[in-house]
Amino acid sequence: MAEKAVPAGVTYTSVEKEYFDSRQLKRYARAIHIWGLGVGAVISGDFFGWNFGLASGGFGGLLVATLVIAAMYLALSFSIAEMSAALPHTGGAYSFARSAMGPWGGYVTGLAENMEYILTPAVIVVGASGYLSAVFGTPTTYDPLWWLLCYGVFVGLNIVGVEASFRFTLFIAIVALAVLVVFFVAAIPHVDFTRYALNMTPDAGGTAWFPKGLFGIIAALPFAIWFFLGIEELPLAAEETVNPQRDIPRGMVLGMITLIISSLLVLVINSSLAPGVAAIGTSDHPLYDGFVAILGTGFGTKLMALVAVAGLIASFHSIIFAYGRQIYSLSRAGYFPTFLSLVHRTRKTPHIALIVGALIGYAVALAIHFAGPKSPLGAMLRSMAVFGAVVSYMLQMLSFILLRRRMPDIPRPYRSPTGVPGAVITLLLSGVTLVALFISDPVYQKVAIAAAIWFALGLVYFAVIGRKRLILSPEEEFAMRS
Numbered sequence: 001m002a003e004k005a006v007p008a009g010v011t012y013t014s015v016e017k018e019y020f021d022s023r024q025l026k027r028y029a030r031a032i033h034i035w036g037l038g039v040g041a042v043i044s045g046d047f048f049g050w051n052f053g054l055a056s057g058g059f060g061g062l063l064v065a066t067l068v069i070a071a072m073y074l075a076l077s078f079s080i081a082e083m084s085a086a087l088p089h090t091g092g093a094y095s096f097a098r099s100a101m102g103p104w105g106g107y108v109t110g111l112a113e114n115m116e117y118i119l120t121p122a123v124i125v126v127g128a129s130g131y132l133s134a135v136f137g138t139p140t141t142y143d144p145l146w147w148l149l150c151y152g153v154f155v156g157l158n159i160v161g162v163e164a165s166f167r168f169t170l171f172i173a174i175v176a177l178a179v180l181v182v183f184f185v186a187a188i189p190h191v192d193f194t195r196y197a198l199n200m201t202p203d204a205g206g207t208a209w210f211p212k213g214l215f216g217i218i219a220a221l222p223f224a225i226w227f228f229l230g231i232e233e234l235p236l237a238a239e240e241t242v243n244p245q246r247d248i249p250r251g252m253v254l255g256m257i258t259l260i261i262s263s264l265l266v267l268v269i270n271s272s273l274a275p276g277v278a279a280i281g282t283s284d285h286p287l288y289d290g291f292v293a294i295l296g297t298g299f300g301t302k303l304m305a306l307v308a309v310a311g312l313i314a315s316f317h318s319i320i321f322a323y324g325r326q327i328y329s330l331s332r333a334g335y336f337p338t339f340l341s342l343v344h345r346t347r348k349t350p351h352i353a354l355i356v357g358a359l360i361g362y363a364v365a366l367a368i369h370f371a372g373p374k375s376p377l378g379a380m381l382r383s384m385a386v387f388g389a390v391v392s393y394m395l396q397m398l399s400f401i402l403l404r405r406r407m408p409d410i411p412r413p414y415r416s417p418t419g420v421p422g423a424v425i426t427l428l429l430s431g432v433t434l435v436a437l438f439i440s441d442p443v444y445q446k447v448a449i450a451a452a453i454w455f456a457l458g459l460v461y462f463a464v465i466g467r468k469r470l471i472l473s474p475e476e477e478f479a480m481r482s
Contacts, residue, residue, distance in 0.1 A: 012470045024343065026161075027242050030241070034241065040315060047131075048127035050263070054277040066220075069224040076396075081414050084238060085248065086403070088235075100399035106475075111454070111455060131285050134285055168317065179311060180311070187269050199276035215439075232392070246414075270287065329341075404420055
């Protein structure tokens with residue numbers, strides 16, 4: 001393929017062979033590990049986060065919202081699986097957008113995904129401390145210690161090596177699913193759908209199923225996303241997968257099927273237990289409340305709640321993997337400072353990116369803590385994570401459409417069964433969800449301001465420094481030669 005001209009406004013810096021030698025990842029993962037990474041990244045959404053949609057739309061509103069979002073994520077997964085097989089680079093979303101829309105499009109997409117992956121672990125670790133505090137009875141002043149312990153252990157595990165990281169990811173994802181299966185089986189005798197799932201007092205014009213009316217469906221969309229948010233990280237494992245063209249699409253599609261089943265079971269069963277959706281919709285630990293309804297408040301409940309932390313830990317560990325590779329790929333290409341992409345000499349893991357991302361995430365968790373657990377800042381950070389996600393989804397689907405049109409002849413070992421129509425629908429639904437954030441979150445104006453600051457700082461850095469120091473990484477090479 002003939003080399004294209006350098007895009008206007010950017011400059012590429014020549015590097016020696018040693019540059020990439022010091023940034024070489026190690027291949028290990030297969031389809032089962034990719035499935036575990038995908039399920040692990042998302043599974044915390046079954047334990048925490050989704051339930052706030054009950055307060056926004058009632059059971060019926062959240063159910064419809066979940067079905068809509070599940071369809072959106074399925075089409076999203078098909079599209080991303082096609083692009084990841086055609087462009088098997090660690091850059092993921094940035095890589096797709098770089099090939100479709102140039103350096104600025106790639107950078108903006110990477111910046112949106114960076115917001116998602118940096119903030120999501122902070123939200124998850126706060127949720128984990130809620131479960132741990134309920135089990136051990138620790139006061140909120142101890143929460144930063146729980147967070148520090150979690151970050152220290154799982155950043156360390158990610159640094160130890162790709163083999164240990166993927167093995168643990170697969171193990172903890174299976175444990176989290178096993179906890180859910182135990183919960184489902186134990187809950188069956190206690191389920192009372194009419195009494196508990198429909199116990200929210202309807203607003204004027206509302207019904208038992210839709211207490212907030214049809215408006216509640218739209219308001220519940222951002223919370224339904226927590227059932228699936230994170231599955232899109234799988235292309236970031238491309239350069240650590242033995243056969244990414246085959247294994248990433250397989251793992252992603254099987255992961256989505258697993259998550260759709262688990263999300264619907266959690267929504268129906270957890271909502272059908274005492275104390276009912278009116279209370280569960282504001283709980284920091286909905287599954288724990290479900291175990292209380294099943295087992296009472298004794299030792300058995302605390303033990304199961306402790307085991308249930310596995311779900312949150314699975315996602316925490318997996319998203320740490322994601323932000324490490326995402327920062328690594330943007331740094332390797334020069335969009336971020338290049339020292340962030342150095343890998344450990346013997347472990348071959350991006351240890352600097354992992355540590356820097358953890359420091360930012362821990363600082364965010366501290367900000368939530370000192371603002372108070374019920375403060376607008378906590379809701380703002382959850383919404384910022386969703387904001388970053390849906391913006392990246394929109395840009396990735398636009399990339400998919402443009403790649404189909406502009407690069408029809410590149411090899412596509414996997415092709416999305418929903419094609420361009422699926423990408424268009426996903427793009428539109430992501431836009432609707434973005435608007436729904438304004439409806440469901442009373443502090444969303446602050447979210448928009450914070451997100452604007454995030455993007456502004458990132459764009460200023462790129463305009464002044466980053467665009468003048470780009471490097472022909474694998475993602476850039478592909479984009480320049482395709």
